[in-house]
Amino acid sequence: MMAARYHADTRTFALEQVAIPEPGRGEVLVRVEACGICMSDVHLIEGLLPPPIPDVTPGHEAAGIIAAVGAAVPDRWKEGGRVALTPGRACGRCANCVRGRGADVCLDVQVMGAYYDGAWAQYVVVGYEQLVAVPDHIPLEQAAILADAVTTPYAALVDTAALRTGQSIGIWGLGGLGTHAVQIARLAGAAPIIALDPSEPARDRALRLGADVALDPSDPGHLDEIRRLTKGSGLDAAVEFVGFNAVRAQAAAALGQAGKAVLVGLTPEPINLPDPLTIQLRMQEIRGHLGGGLRHLEQLVSLVELERLDVSASVTATMPLTEIDKGIAQLNGRVGNPVRLVVLPQA
Ligand SMILES: [Zn+2]
Ligand SMILES: [Zn+2]
CATH class of the missing domain: 3.40.50.720 (NAD(P)-binding Rossmann-like Domain)
Structure with missing residues (x-):
């Protein structure tokens, strides 16, 4: 698959062909339909925010379609399901995680696109506890920006x-x-x-x-x-x-x-x-303050679904993954005052 990769040692950022990741226990593979470009991604690529892992696929604001389901994933998550992804994942090792307390109180929350490979790629693997179902009438590029912006x-x-x-x-x-x-x-x-x-x-x-x-x-x-x-x-x-x-x-x-x-x-x-x-x-x-949790993303999907909140004007432009450099430059230069620029990795 195609993925945009950042290598911290050489500070290089480029589109590369990489293997499609496989979902492990409790994980799902999501075909990424839309992923926003955030200033945090730009800071990461520019070396202002040091990445916790040396080689990473950025992108932490995504929505897509479940493409494969790993072992021990509850039945409600099935291939073909439309989902938005909350970027924060519990580390599983800190004092709060070992007591089973979840991502909202994890002391070392793992953010997608920095601590593990994100969604500037055609596929991404996340835990099922990061999924929020998206109703059919909410476009996936809108669902994507809900996840962070x-x-x-x-x-x-x-x-x-x-x-x-x-x-x-x-x-x-x-x-x-x-x-x-x-x-x-x-x-x-x-x-x-x-x-x-x-x-x-x-x-x-x-x-x-x-x-x-x-x-x-x-x-x-x-x-x-x-x-x-x-x-x-x-x-x-x-x-x-x-x-x-x-x-x-x-x-x-x-x-x-x-x-x-x-x-x-x-x-x-x-x-x-x-x-x-x-x-x-x-x-x-x-x-x-950092990000938001699963509960917040679920509430926002409901607020959009029930027409309390309208984010239809927030997707300023979309572009294929191959044009992500243009999107990054446009955001960085604030050209045309974008709210959100969104890449469509399947386009
Ligand atoms: Zn962000
Ligand atoms: Zn933890």
Whole structure:
């Protein structure tokens, strides 16, 4: 089969012919119909995020059709089934895993496309506990992006920020994840929803998708504006999808009493917050966040199925796997402000 492979020692990334993997016990082989391109993949290929294994097929946002089922897989998963794949897999070895506690509390969760081969390939092997059934009327390219670009902000807002109806939220970075965060904040009943991004088209899109206000964070007046919009109180939740210290500092500075800042943008940069005393005096929280779990992906499939959430405009473009370099360049350069670019490995 064809797969896009990254080799850390030589920092090379290329399409290669490799053997179709075989599903082991508790595993299924999935024919990948769609897989998104995420900035984390780009960071991995550029060497900014060191991969845990030296040679890997990236891609952690996939949906497809079950092509083969290994031993000890429950009956509900059959060849031909349409599925979305949650990228996180329990390591099976840590203190929580050996007590049978699952991927949501694993201390060393294995992320698809970094810890094991991902879905920038025609086939991928995952555990059956990573599968979510996708109804026939949801296109698989939409199901694919649910697995990270929507699940990650959903879990960040609903669980990590514990966002409740009527709470105020600031969302920094309106790319693939932050754009969906605006939709989720709207769905969760947050008010006001303040979206921040230097790009005017990204801000306009956020306003169309449910932000009450969209601000340019490079404007030094944005913090005063957030205080005014929250009637002087500051934000209940400040979620950043960028991964720069300057942005983290802005998010933390905008918090109110007991406000929560959630760090979603991945970076190996040390956290450097200018005003730790205010964090203590106002009893604020800084919380890290990674991805989402099976439960979140299942809930999102239901929300799309029951028409509470519309992600039909989120697939900006699709391309065959052979053109993945173009997609990576387009995302990296933010050409045309993509929400998600999706590769179709069977095309
Ligand atoms: Zn991602
Ligand atoms: Zn574990």
